[in-house]
Amino acid sequence: MNAYIINRSSGDLTQVPGSPFALAGVGHRVVVHPSGKFVYATSISGNSTSFAINGFAVQSNGSLKPVPGSPIVFMGSWSITIDPKGRYLYVASQLNGKGAVAGYTISQTDGALTPTPGSPFVVPVGACDPSRDFCQEGPTDLAVDPQSKYVYAALDIESALAGFAIDQSTGSLSNLPGSPYPEQSPQGNFCPFNAFGACPDSWTMSMDPSGKFIYVADDQFNDFSIFKLNMSTGVLTFAGTSGNTQGGICVPYTVNVDPSGSFVYDLGISKSGCMPSSNAVLGFSINRGSGQLISVPGSPFANSNVHTTDVSEEKVLVTR
Secondary structure, three states: OOOEEEOOOOOOEEEOOOOOOOOOOEEEEEEEOOOOOEEEEEEEOOOOOOEEEEEEEEOOOOOEEEOOOOOEEEOEEEEEEEOOOOOEEEEEEEEOOEEEEEEEEEOOOOOOEEEOOOOOEEOOOOOOOOOOEOOOOOOOEEEEOOOOOEEEEEOEOOOEEEEEEEOOOOOOEEEOOOOOEEOOEOOEOOOEHHHOOOOOOEEEEEEOOOOOEEEEEEOOOOEEEEEEEOOOOOOEEEEEEOOOHHHOOOOOOOOEEOOOOOEEEEEEEOOOOOOHHHEEEEEEEEOOOOOOEEEOOOOOEEOOOOOOOOOOOOOOOOOO
């Protein structure tokens, strides 16, 4: 994993001493503790049989030193998130072949991770029908609300989001009422076995800073699904989709709400055909009442250097 010092005047980057820093396998996702003291990255082993959480303490010169107990090997996926208060870390996991979320308490002293009581927490079945539908799928992305009360997991082919309440004392998770929350595609509330490839596929998501809306990138329907969040209960309500905007977002593997909560950005395609010459950054303004999206002037912004493959983990980063 590479680390850089940012020149605050010019924006230029200079590698910190000792960079790059070794990971237990191929790196995937990175999160930084709200205090800026710790960095965590998920990685996958060379034979793709196990994942690891690599934890580092940030030194005074920006270099990274492994935290005690790092790396932690687990079975699951690359998704990782930290609650905004910096107390708990969550990763996509599995238990007995079922999708789950694993939780860890973060030591505020040295960044070491300790499993929360009862971890991992299995994705609930809810109203999904295991005899007919894809149920309890492994999470492909995770998000915590701004108040650190709830965790949400995108469930890929199940085409739904699972919701959990965070125990404020322990970090343990419990299922929210009605979870999981389906995207309500034409194929039904959840994705049936006979509709494989014809369901939205909830891949990644981004929550607006106020915690009012969650935007989900659907990598089969080439659009965004929109959920409204009840901050009192954590319950999600499906609020519709963005539609096949600009002729198709084309496998939108990333969706990011800007820090003001006014705009959404995505890496995708500017035409319905997935031609390399039409790769682009797409921008949308958010209707703060309904959550619906409207293309910003000039969007899509063509750039052949972005979203170069369907398995790319490139991401849009929006500065304040």
